[in-house]
Amino acid sequence: MDEFWIFGYGSLMWNPGFAYETRMDARVFGFRRSLCIWSVAHRGTPENPGLVLGLDRGGSCRGVAFRVGEKDRDEALDYLRKRELITDVYLERILPVTLADGRRVQAVSYIVDRTHEEYAGSLEIDEAAQIVARSHGQAGPNDAYVFNTLTHLKTMGIRDLWLEGVGERLLASV
Numbered sequence: 001m002d003e004f005w006i007f008g009y010g011s012l013m014w015n016p017g018f019a020y021e022t023r024m025d026a027r028v029f030g031f032r033r034s035l036c037i038w039s040v041a042h043r044g045t046p047e048n049p050g051l052v053l054g055l056d057r058g059g060s061c062r063g064v065a066f067r068v069g070e071k072d073r074d075e076a077l078d079y080l081r082k083r084e085l086i087t088d089v090y091l092e093r094i095l096p097v098t099l100a101d102g103r104r105v106q107a108v109s110y111i112v113d114r115t116h117e118e119y120a121g122s123l124e125i126d127e128a129a130q131i132v133a134r135s136h137g138q139a140g141p142n143d144a145y146v147f148n149t150l151t152h153l154k155t156m157g158i159r160d161l162w163l164e165g166v167g168e169r170l171l172a173s174v
Helices: 071-085 125-132 142-157 161-172
Strands: 004-008 024-039 051-069 090-099 103-110
Touching: 004 071, 004 090, 024 103, 024 161, 051 071, 051 090, 051 103, 051 125, 051 142, 071 090, 071 103, 125 142, 125 161, 142 161
Parallel strands: 004 103
Antiparallel strands: 004 051, 024 051, 024 090, 090 103
16 A cells, blocks of 8 residues: 555544544445344443444445654554454444545455444344443443444434434433
């Protein structure tokens, strides 16, 4: 990779935590944003796990690509590994990403490990909403995580119909 790119699909989009030179809307094909990871600490407990986002197989996902300068590359990668690889539920991969200007680049991203015990699988909207509604962890209620994500996605002009459906079910149950 001549240029070093990172693709974010969740909180990384609005809270990258590393230095970058360029930020651009982007899309990855073959993966989708999904509440597919059990959270037993931050948004749930071992007895009542919540759900957090992962990049899972299927469809496509709009997100953000960050181009990191050579001098910041190692520090950014170190930071991401500490942030994303805590429980090994994510796998670091180089994915082809299409930038908003039409260019295709290779970018580091983190996809869900479908063999990991924290992988929740593909859930229906109602099932995901029920889990999120009843879960609370060290970082607060699980529904706050979903609503915060939806607010940021809306601000960025990104539609995620499945996640929006979960948010609608949560609002209807209040």
